Amino acid sequence: MSNFTVPRLSPNKRQSYRPPSRQNGSSAISTGGSLRRPASTMSLRSTSSGIRRPSTPVSSLRNTSGSMISSRASSPNSSRPSSSLSSRSTRPVSSMSGLSSRSSTFNENIYSGTIMVSVRPRPLREQVKTSWMIDSDESTIYSPELGDFTFDSVFGNEVNNQDVYNTSVADIVNKTLDGFNGTVFAYGITGSGKTHSMQGSPSDPGIIPLAVTEIFNFINENSHIKNYSVKVSYLEIYNEKILDLLQPENSSTPQAFSSASNPSTNDLKIRDDPMTGVKVVGLSEEPVNSVDELLSVIERGHMSRKTGETEFNSRSSRSHAIVLIRICSIDILTKAETVSTLSLCDLAGSERAATQTARRKEGAYINKSLLALSTAIAKLSAASTSKTNSNVGHIPFRDSKLTRLLQPSLSGNSVISILCTVHLGEQSYSETVSTLRFAAKAKNITLNASKHELLGGSNSEKDRVIEKLQNAIQKQKVEIELLKASNGLNSLSISSLGPLSESSSSSSDSLRLRDVNAQLASENRLLTERVEHLSRLMDEKRTENVILKTDIMTSLTSVGTLLNNPTVLRNLEELFRDQATEIEEYNSYISHLENELGKYEYKKYFGESQNQPDSSPAVVAVVVNDENIECPLSPISDSDMNGGYKTHGLVSPSKVRNNVLKNGNQRELQSLIETQKEEIDDLKESIKNKDKIIKALRTSSRFKNSLSTDLQ
Numbered sequence: 001m002s003n004f005t006v007p008r009l010s011p012n013k014r015q016s017y018r019p020p021s022r023q024n025g026s027s028a029i030s031t032g033g034s035l036r037r038p039a040s041t042m043s044l045r046s047t048s049s050g051i052r053r054p055s056t057p058v059s060s061l062r063n064t065s066g067s068m069i070s071s072r073a074s075s076p077n078s079s080r081p082s083s084s085l086s087s088r089s090t091r092p093v094s095s096m097s098g099l100s101s102r103s104s105t106f107n108e109n110i111y112s113g114t115i116m117v118s119v120r121p122r123p124l125r126e127q128v129k130t131s132w133m134i135d136s137d138e139s140t141i142y143s144p145e146l147g148d149f150t151f152d153s154v155f156g157n158e159v160n161n162q163d164v165y166n167t168s169v170a171d172i173v174n175k176t177l178d179g180f181n182g183t184v185f186a187y188g189i190t191g192s193g194k195t196h197s198m199q200g201s202p203s204d205p206g207i208i209p210l211a212v213t214e215i216f217n218f219i220n221e222n223s224h225i226k227n228y229s230v231k232v233s234y235l236e237i238y239n240e241k242i243l244d245l246l247q248p249e250n251s252s253t254p255q256a257f258s259s260a261s262n263p264s265t266n267d268l269k270i271r272d273d274p275m276t277g278v279k280v281v282g283l284s285e286e287p288v289n290s291v292d293e294l295l296s297v298i299e300r301g302h303m304s305r306k307t308g309e310t311e312f313n314s315r316s317s318r319s320h321a322i323v324l325i326r327i328c329s330i331d332i333l334t335k336a337e338t339v340s341t342l343s344l345c346d347l348a349g350s351e352r353a354a355t356q357t358a359r360r361k362e363g364a365y366i367n368k369s370l371l372a373l374s375t376a377i378a379k380l381s382a383a384s385t386s387k388t389n390s391n392v393g394h395i396p397f398r399d400s401k402l403t404r405l406l407q408p409s410l411s412g413n414s415v416i417s418i419l420c421t422v423h424l425g426e427q428s429y430s431e432t433v434s435t436l437r438f439a440a441k442a443k444n445i446t447l448n449a450s451k452h453e454l455l456g457g458s459n460s461e462k463d464r465v466i467e468k469l470q471n472a473i474q475k476q477k478v479e480i481e482l483l484k485a486s487n488g489l490n491s492l493s494i495s496s497l498g499p500l501s502e503s504s505s506s507s508s509d510s511l512r513l514r515d516v517n518a519q520l521a522s523e524n525r526l527l528t529e530r531v532e533h534l535s536r537l538m539d540e541k542r543t544e545n546v547i548l549k550t551d552i553m554t555s556l557t558s559v560g561t562l563l564n565n566p567t568v569l570r571n572l573e574e575l576f577r578d579q580a581t582e583i584e585e586y587n588s589y590i591s592h593l594e595n596e597l598g599k600y601e602y603k604k605y606f607g608e609s610q611n612q613p614d615s616s617p618a619v620v621a622v623v624v625n626d627e628n629i630e631c632p633l634s635p636i637s638d639s640d641m642n643g644g645y646k647t648h649g650l651v652s653p654s655k656v657r658n659n660v661l662k663n664g665n666q667r668e669l670q671s672l673i674e675t676q677k678e679e680i681d682d683l684k685e686s687i688k689n690k691d692k693i694i695k696a697l698r699t700s701s702r703f704k705n706s707l708s709t710d711l712q
């Protein structure tokens with residue numbers, strides 16, 4: 001059974017909905033079951049700009065069941081104001097400029113303005129703490145640490161998908177129906193509500209089914225003025241591969257049989273396209289004639305989408321999914337033809353490093369493409385805000401399939417709405433901040449979208465296209481003439497195909513030129529493939545690096561987290577102190593043993609009656625082998641030094657042996673020496689281990705100090 005319930009909007013509800021507080025321009029708060037206090041009684045707080053205005057902490061925006069509430073009316077098709085719109089084609093231009101609340105201008109063929117950016121927090125559970133606040137103006141979200149973030153809309157908890165659609169998406173769909181390309185995408189961390197907003201549920205249909213409904217309602221209304229055709233494609237980008245969700249490969253063509261003529265649907269290629277900017281080669285398109293048909297095609301594609309379980313979402317989308325709805329209209333009277341595409345994107349959510357390898361790989365690809373998207377957005381934002389447009393550099397659209405596909409839209413060829421979904425719990429604070437920063441940058445981007453009218457349009461439009469084509473033909477003619485006139489160039493160009501015959505006519509010249517052209521085109525193809533191959537290799541390398549970096553960061557973060565825990569730190573310091581004390585004890589025990597050994601050896605060597613001089617240093621070690629007896633602090637013969645000691649000397653083994661024999665039991669002495677030596681070695685080994693531990697503890701302590709310095 002389809003997941004989508006088809007909402008039937010009555011035609012007059014198609015126009016953009018503004019909540020009551022906005023429509024009458026006041027900040028009055030709707031009380032339809034809402035617990036939000038009226039603005040006048042709200043606590044005042046100062047903002048970064050010094051203006052004081054009412055605000056409500058997110059935590060207080062909960063109703064008794066723990067869900068958040070805001071002033072936006074929850075109005076499942078009921079409380080929405082009905083507009084007097086009878087036909088969009090007759091709607092005054094001024095009423096269509098509401099795409100973004102920031103400055104935007106619109107004429108029949110060009111839209112200039114900014115991206116519509118909205119923020120939708122996922123409802124918090126009762127016990128979840130948050131420091132975020134949403135202003136009653138429904139456009140500002142505030143954190144005490146970072147201040148205000150202002151967007152076109154910041155939704156409260158009680159809004160449903162219909163409200164989100166009316167406020168943030170309906171204008172985009174309307175413009176698509178007018179011939180502009182439209183793009184809507186949901187962006188946010190895993191589990192923040194992207195799929196919930198885009199697809200919805202039977203009881204709360206999402207943006208995709210609502211947009212589809214609006215499209216067909218409009219088409220039905222205007223079928224007496226224009227002929228429409230609608231086609232749908234559905235693709236996903238999974239691990240940097242583009243897959244056709246309407247023709248999953250395993251259902252039809254086995255990979256082994258895929259060839260250039262029957263390209264694999266498991267990794268479709270993107271090509272530049274003069275009409276649409278980019279084109280996914282081989283992506284299937286299905287014609288559809290009704291809401292139900294369109295939704296069932298999407299539902300079919302949806303079944304093939306990759307999902308998996310993450311820490312935050314038991315059914316997480318592991319791919320970026322894009323529904324492309326192509327609408328073609330031909331004016332019955334003027335024959336003006338427009339083609340426009342509505343792209344509805346449910347992006348995969350970013351997430352912290354996962355534990356499973358497969359999830360980690362997916363996560364690395366997802367994070368990589370989202371990083372590419374936010375880099376592109378940041379650069380476009382810088383380009384839009386910079387007065388000179390210089391120093392913004394190249395926009396790296398080719399860094400990921402996602403940015404490559406969105407390139408025409410982000411480059412201004414589309415009207416765009418971005419819905420940023422966030423989770424306002426403390427646990428996701430840093431992710432929420434980065435999503436809001438992304439949203440703020442996106443808000444700066446300016447768009448200059450134009451309608452996509454084809455031949456057959458108004459006379460002036462037709463003339464413009466004809467003139468363009470004639471100019472192109474003229475240019476080519478001149479080029480051919482130049483080639484013909486220049487023998488040198490001619491022979492240079494054609495030499496690779498063999499000499500021209502003396503008597504070549506102009507027609508054979510042009511045949512040869514066509515051959516040269518074909519050869520150059522095929523070389524070009526080869527080079528393009530090589531470039532693609534190399535960039536794929538680079539992509540793989542980058543992904544490996546991302547995975548490696550993610551692993552390293554995970555380890556560093558866990559060490560950092562461990563060292564930031566005061567209890568762990570205290571325990572480590574105690575351990576460190578204990579080890580140091582123990583080492584000192586060992587050292588003094590070793591000295592004691594060495595002293596004893598020295599005394600014992602001295603007595604054996606010089607006789608029981610001789611006392612070791614008090615001032616004599618201890619023997620540190622005695623090594624017995626066949627050739628030498630090494631006594632780093634060994635006693636030497638009477639004659640050598642009158643019973644004194646020589647440091648680190650080597651005594652001849654025969655001398656020692658003689659003296660030992662003179663004093664009795666050599667075996668006993670040797671075994672004692674060896675036992676003592678083994679004990680000393682064991683103790684030294686144990687000190688070495690302790691030293692290692694101390695060294696490791698010192699290193700972690702240094703690492704912790706440097707981490708905390710970095711964090712400051």
Ligand SMILES: Nc1ncnc2c1ncn2[C@@H]1O[C@H](COP(=O)(O)OP(=O)(O)OP(=O)(O)O)[C@@H](O)[C@H]1O
Nearest residue numbers: 122189190191192193194195196313316317348349
């Ligand atoms: N605004 C909301 N109201 C009610 N439930 C919501 C809302 N947002 C999200 N949820 C619920 O939270 C869960 C996760 O949401 P969803 O699957 O839409 O997240 P997501 O951002 O698409 O995650 P992923 O990127 O992992 O696919 C779902 O059960 C969804 O129903």
